[in-house]
Amino acid sequence: MTDLSVSSSSLAKTLLPPFSFSLRPNVPKRLRFCRKSASFLRKPSSISRQNKLAVVTAIQVSTQSENDGFVLEDVPHLTNFLPDLPSYPNPLRKSQAYSIVKKNFVSPEDVVAQNVAIQKGSPRGVHFRRAGPREKIYFEPEEVRACIVTCGGLCPGINTVIREIVCGLNIMYGVHDILGIEGGYKGFYSKNTLMLTPKLVNDIHKRGGTFLRTSRGGHDTHKIVDNIEDRGINQVYIIGGDGTQKGASLIYEEVIRRGLQVAVAGIPKTIDNDIAVIDKSFGFETAVEEAQRAIDAAHVEVESVENGVGIVKLMGRYSGFIAMYATQASRDVDCCLIPESPFYLEGRGGLFEFIEERLKENGHLVIVVAEGAGQEYVTAEGHDAGKTDASGNKLLLDVGPWLSDKIKNHFTMFRKMAVNMKYIDPTYMIRAIPSNASDNIYCTLLAHGAVHGAMAGFTGFTVGPVNGRHAYIPIARVTERQKTVRLSDRMWARLLLSTNQPGFVASDKEKVDKEVTN
Numbered sequence: 001m002t003d004l005s006v007s008s009s010s011l012a013k014t015l016l017p018p019f020s021f022s023l024r025p026n027v028p029k030r031l032r033f034c035r036k037s038a039s040f041l042r043k044p045s046s047i048s049r050q051n052k053l054a055v056v057t058a059i060q061v062s063t064q065s066e067n068d069g070f071v072l073e074d075v076p077h078l079t080n081f082l083p084d085l086p087s088y089p090n091p092l093r094k095s096q097a098y099s100i101v102k103k104n105f106v107s108p109e110d111v112v113a114q115n116v117a118i119q120k121g122s123p124r125g126v127h128f129r130r131a132g133p134r135e136k137i138y139f140e141p142e143e144v145r146a147c148i149v150t151c152g153g154l155c156p157g158i159n160t161v162i163r164e165i166v167c168g169l170n171i172m173y174g175v176h177d178i179l180g181i182e183g184g185y186k187g188f189y190s191k192n193t194l195m196l197t198p199k200l201v202n203d204i205h206k207r208g209g210t211f212l213r214t215s216r217g218g219h220d221t222h223k224i225v226d227n228i229e230d231r232g233i234n235q236v237y238i239i240g241g242d243g244t245q246k247g248a249s250l251i252y253e254e255v256i257r258r259g260l261q262v263a264v265a266g267i268p269k270t271i272d273n274d275i276a277v278i279d280k281s282f283g284f285e286t287a288v289e290e291a292q293r294a295i296d297a298a299h300v301e302v303e304s305v306e307n308g309v310g311i312v313k314l315m316g317r318y319s320g321f322i323a324m325y326a327t328q329a330s331r332d333v334d335c336c337l338i339p340e341s342p343f344y345l346e347g348r349g350g351l352f353e354f355i356e357e358r359l360k361e362n363g364h365l366v367i368v369v370a371e372g373a374g375q376e377y378v379t380a381e382g383h384d385a386g387k388t389d390a391s392g393n394k395l396l397l398d399v400g401p402w403l404s405d406k407i408k409n410h411f412t413m414f415r416k417m418a419v420n421m422k423y424i425d426p427t428y429m430i431r432a433i434p435s436n437a438s439d440n441i442y443c444t445l446l447a448h449g450a451v452h453g454a455m456a457g458f459t460g461f462t463v464g465p466v467n468g469r470h471a472y473i474p475i476a477r478v479t480e481r482q483k484t485v486r487l488s489d490r491m492w493a494r495l496l497l498s499t500n501q502p503g504f505v506a507s508d509k510e511k512v513d514k515e516v517t518n
């Protein structure tokens with residue numbers, strides 16, 4: 001399925017899992033209990049050693065780039081590993097809804113550029129396959145047994161994605177067998193599944209949270225893939241953040257290792273908007289909008305009193321996007337503190353000096369602080385650090401109360417000036433709500449993109465918008481690093497212009513210089 005003639009050299013890394021194709025010698029007993037004829041499984045013995053080598057070679061050959069610098073970072077296709085897989089015409093060609101669309105199907109040549117702003121004469125750069133329905137599909141709809149799982153923290157819109165995967169599979173492709181895995185990755189091996197129908201999920205998008213529930217930790221690749229085999233699942237839709245996508249990648253690799261016809265599709269989810277490559281993650285806009293309510297409340301409170309200092313703590317472990325966008329949208333914020341931009345409290349150009357100036361000028365101020373900001377100070381003061389959650393993520397120390405206390409103490413003790421502190425922590429409120437209209441539409445596109453990709457036989461991919469166009473991105477590309485606010489980007493400059501807060505220059509300059517040279 002390498003229908004584009006050029007490809008990236010980094011593609012080899014993406015397509016070739018770091019293992020040899022050691023397939024299991026026999027179809028395990030438990031597969032006999034699978035609901036259908038197990039056509040989803042090409043018996044391991046049917047892939048000869050020669051074929052395995054052919055697959056490896058074919059993928060390696062496709063990793064050349066051309067003179068114009070065009071690079072395709074492709075996603076794996078089931079036929080890379082199962083060359084004899086039959087294809088079927090896409091049932092959408094008969095759908096009334098689709099037949100009026102001028103160009104029903106995405107052509108194999110359609111790609112999405114990672115960088116749209118390039119210089120004349122410069123290499124064309126990295127591209128990804130465009131998402132959407134293909135003319136041929138590699139699953140017979142009545143043979144599909146799909147499953148959906150949601151992992152990690154909550155985010156507005158998860159239920160819309162679940163709903164639209166179920167409805168997309170059912171209405172567009174006539175798939176009826178869709179299972180919900182409950183409670184995250186561990187639900188694969190510790191819980192019964194839930195049969196999902198369009199009727200059951202019809203109005204779940206109106207609710208926050210995840211209909212399937214979620215968890216952290218509990219990723220056991222072997223147990224999960226055993227379960228996928230046991231249940232005869234052949235399409236796996238995995239909704240989650242960077243940790244979840246790393247887990248999805250391991251599942252994909254294990255599936256290939258076992259020679260199964262199972263498509264693994266990742267749908268990126270994170271309130272922090274920290275997933276690389278994609279434009280933004282779903283639910284982010286809703287969260288920024290909801291954060292406005294907390295900022296407005298803080299502003300109203302501090303405006304009404306003498307020396308009012310409002311602090312609003314927002315989510316953002318390592319990426320300050322929510323804080324940055326919420327600040328920009330509000331215009332009532334005087335200072336925004338994010339993990340990417342270290343700040344300091346005392347001395348010239350420090351936060352205390354700035355607060356004092358603003359209080360003298362306006363009588364009040366509002367600070368937005370991302371949860372990951374200032375961690376080095378809170379830790380340095382001997383607070384309990386180093387704990388992790390069940391997924392291994394570092395548990396952050398609470399910067400909000402720490403900052404409130406610091407400010408209060410400084411002004412009462414050293415400046416003999418009473419400040420009226422109003423601290424608001426809407427952390428969970430901004431992610432537990434249902435998605436807004438625009439996120440709902442975005443979630444629908446993501447879900448449908450994932451469904452089209454899996455039906456078309458792509459696997460080991462994450463779907464998401466790149467410069468406004470939905471694309472299939474190799475999972476490894478979205479997990480190799482976390483997206484963070486670049487202090488050298490104009491968005492941060494706009495924020496500094498609007499708040500007129502200190503740049504905390506000494507500490508920031510080093511970071512910006514590093515970003516620019518990278």
Ligand SMILES: Nc1ncnc2c1ncn2[C@@H]1O[C@H](COP(=O)(O)OP(=O)(O)OP(=O)(O)O)[C@@H](O)[C@H]1O
Nearest residue numbers: 152153216217219240241242243244246247270391
């Ligand atoms: N490196 C990894 N390899 C395999 N599985 C992982 C890895 N990291 C995390 N996971 C699994 O993915 C699931 C979710 O991970 P995590 O709690 O880090 O949330 P996330 O997906 O990053 O979402 P968010 O950070 O937005 O809440 C957990 O079940 C965890 O066990």
Ligand SMILES: O=P(O)(O)OC[C@H]1O[C@](O)(CO)[C@@H](O)[C@@H]1O
Nearest residue numbers: 153154270271272315316317389
């Ligand atoms: O308390 P929980 O559910 O583990 O989630 C908290 C974390 O989840 C996130 O929202 C990411 O999903 C982080 O911003 C936050 O630190």
Ligand SMILES: [Mg+2]
Nearest residue numbers: 152241242243
């Ligand atoms: Mg994460």
